[in-house]
Amino acid sequence: MGTIPDEKDTTSEEAQNREKTIKVLQGFSRKRFNLIPILQKVQGSLGYLPHEAMIEIAEYLDIPAIDVYGVTTFYNQFRLTPPGKHSIRVCLGTACHMKGGYITLDAWKRRLQIEPGETTADREFDLDTVACVGCCTMAPVTVVDDKPEGSVEPTRVDGILLAFEQERAGKKEVESESD
Numbered sequence: 686m687g688t689i690p691d692e693k694d695t696t697s698e699e700a701q702n703r704e705k706t707i708k709v710l711q712g713f714s715r716k717r718f719n720l721i722p723i724l725q726k727v728q729g730s731l732g733y734l735p736h737e738a739m740i741e742i743a744e745y746l747d748i749p750a751i752d753v754y755g756v757t758t759f760y761n762q763f764r765l766t767p768p769g770k771h772s773i774r775v776c777l778g779t780a781c782h783m784k785g786g787y788i789t790l791d792a793w794k795r796r797l798q799i800e801p802g803e804t805t806a807d808r809e810f811d812l813d814t815v816a817c818v819g820c821c822t823m824a825p826v827t828v829v830d831d832k833p834e835g836s837v838e839p840t841r842v843d844g845i846l847l848a849f850e851q852e853r854a855g856k857k858e859v860e861s862e863s864d
């Protein structure tokens with residue numbers, strides 16, 4: 686789906702990530718015990734922990750980069766890949782499971798061509814699973830950008846994606862008109 690950012694975009698993104706990381710670091714003393722709070726704050730700022738941020742953090746704390754990397758892979762609160770623009774979370778709580786939540790999940794996996802915990806290559810969508818979100822009467826539920834959508838059967842998966850595609854097409858049209 687879509688395109689992968691080109692090299693120039695990636696470089697400027699890296700520079701921005703470094704800058705934001707340095708800004709976060711300024712709020713902490715150079716003590717190793719600050720590693721986890723720093724990682725949490727950097728992730729809060731960038732949405733994830735890119736390689737360049739981990740290098741900055743390691744240099745700041747004067748510890749090997751591999752130690753920083755080790756902590757980020759040990760705790761699953763940390764994500765190492767950029768988040769998608771939209772989050773898709775399929776409920777697999779009991780009620781949703783009974784109403785075919787796994788079939789809905791399969792439909793999302795097929796349509797987005799990713800597994801739960803992954804992001805599409807164009808960074809449009811994250812796919813994940815979630816336990817009961819408290820809307821069991823609407824099962825099977827998929828939470829789309831924090832909004833629980835009810836009765837999400839495989840056919841509705843296509844409808845939700847179509848709405849996003851139309852929104853994107855509409856935005857592109859407005860952009861080309863303003864050029």
Ligand code: FES
Pocket residue numbers: 776777778779780781782816817818819820821822824826
């Ligand atoms: S089990 Fe899915 S909302 Fe409760």
